[in-house]
Amino acid sequence: MLLLKLFVTFFKIGLFSFGGGYGMLSVIQGEVVTRYSWLTMSEFTDIVAISQMTPGPIGINSATYVGYTAMNNAYGSLPLAVLGSLTASLAVMLPSLVLMLIISRYLMKYSKSAGVNAVFRTLRPAVVGLIASAALLLMSAENYGTFADEPLRFCVSVLITIVAFIAMRRKVSPILILVASGVFGALFYGFLQ
Amino acid sequence: MTDASLFKLFATFSKIGLFTIGGGYAMIPLIERDVVERNGWVAKEDFLDLLAVAQSAPGVFAVNIAIFIGYKLRGARGAVAASLGSVLPSVVCILLIALFFHSFRHYKVVEHIFWGLRPAVVALIAAPVFSVARSAKITRTTVWIPILAALLIVAFGVSPIYIIVCAGVAGYFYGKIKGRV
Numbered sequence: 001m002l003l004l005k006l007f008v009t010f011f012k013i014g015l016f017s018f019g020g021g022y023g024m025l026s027v028i029q030g031e032v033v034t035r036y037s038w039l040t041m042s043e044f045t046d047i048v049a050i051s052q053m054t055p056g057p058i059g060i061n062s063a064t065y066v067g068y069t070a071m072n073n074a075y076g077s078l079p080l081a082v083l084g085s086l087t088a089s090l091a092v093m094l095p096s097l098v099l100m101l102i103i104s105r106y107l108m109k110y111s112k113s114a115g116v117n118a119v120f121r122t123l124r125p126a127v128v129g130l131i132a133s134a135a136l137l138l139m140s141a142e143n144y145g146t147f148a149d150e151p152l153r154f155c156v157s158v159l160i161t162i163v164a165f166i167a168m169r170r171k172v173s174p175i176l177i178l179v180a181s182g183v184f185g186a187l188f189y190g191f192l193q
Numbered sequence: 194m195t196d197a198s199l200f201k202l203f204a205t206f207s208k209i210g211l212f213t214i215g216g217g218y219a220m221i222p223l224i225e226r227d228v229v230e231r232n233g234w235v236a237k238e239d240f241l242d243l244l245a246v247a248q249s250a251p252g253v254f255a256v257n258i259a260i261f262i263g264y265k266l267r268g269a270r271g272a273v274a275a276s277l278g279s280v281l282p283s284v285v286c287i288l289l290i291a292l293f294f295h296s297f298r299h300y301k302v303v304e305h306i307f308w309g310l311r312p313a314v315v316a317l318i319a320a321p322v323f324s325v326a327r328s329a330k331i332t333r334t335t336v337w338i339p340i341l342a343a344l345l346i347v348a349f350g351v352s353p354i355y356i357i358v359c360a361g362v363a364g365y366f367y368g369k370i371k372g373r374v
Contacts, residue, residue: 056283118368126360129342164316185309
């Protein structure tokens, strides 16, 4: 049953995501796009863009959106779609809540123990790899067009990535970068037609 | 220290959730202002410890902070009230977008906007690779870890969850061998 699958998947995402929103992105991508195909790579990209411009953490935003879209695609019913989004959002929070209630008393000690230190010594570098993989997987034909079919869109897209990357390194606000590239897309491709 | 009723916890974290745009880390200054300065629920030094714990626990960073503070003030019910409050604005907002996005997304202008947005999203995710790498203190002896992790995911379709589990377990046993644990 899809609802149960959504619950289990987002519970897993909540349990195995370390290292903040960007690290989590890769885990979500692995489950939601690669494994279950609930979203296409470009739908996933869109939800990341939307997440950056709306309130709240990416983990919750994508859970809500994926729950809605997966149920809507399967059943085409609004109440079920809303149920799906609530289920996924609660499931992604649940591991943190349970963990907190069980080990709260040890948590402060736990975070400084030698064992946890040893785990994070390799986990942190791995999360860097996860973030890199998320970015690499998004460099897809869906998101850029292909050089053979749409050479102009492909070149413009590559240029946008380069400019946005430089802007990010210079601490320009991500929201500003997204708004600018969205407006640019609307104007540039609009005028072409 | 002001009274921390369940409703007050819920309302405070909904407000924080509503005004943070751009992900979990953008929430920290807002949480600090409301929780430490305005309400005096947590002392400044404790807040830094709490951030460290929230960061090393799995899951959504901002939700973890809400859970810790809610729990500290009002026990299990406080944790539930604060965490539900922190996600309410984003759930409502994304639900509204999901409702209308399906009917809008086939308009030409919406498609053009996303043609511009998608390549920028790639840069948004690629840029933190370098800043996170710096804060993860990657050295010449550990640089193979992120490279191998990314290669396994991109080229061989390995699930990031396995990478997380393996990296954690390997780190623990390596620590044991080295006598650190």
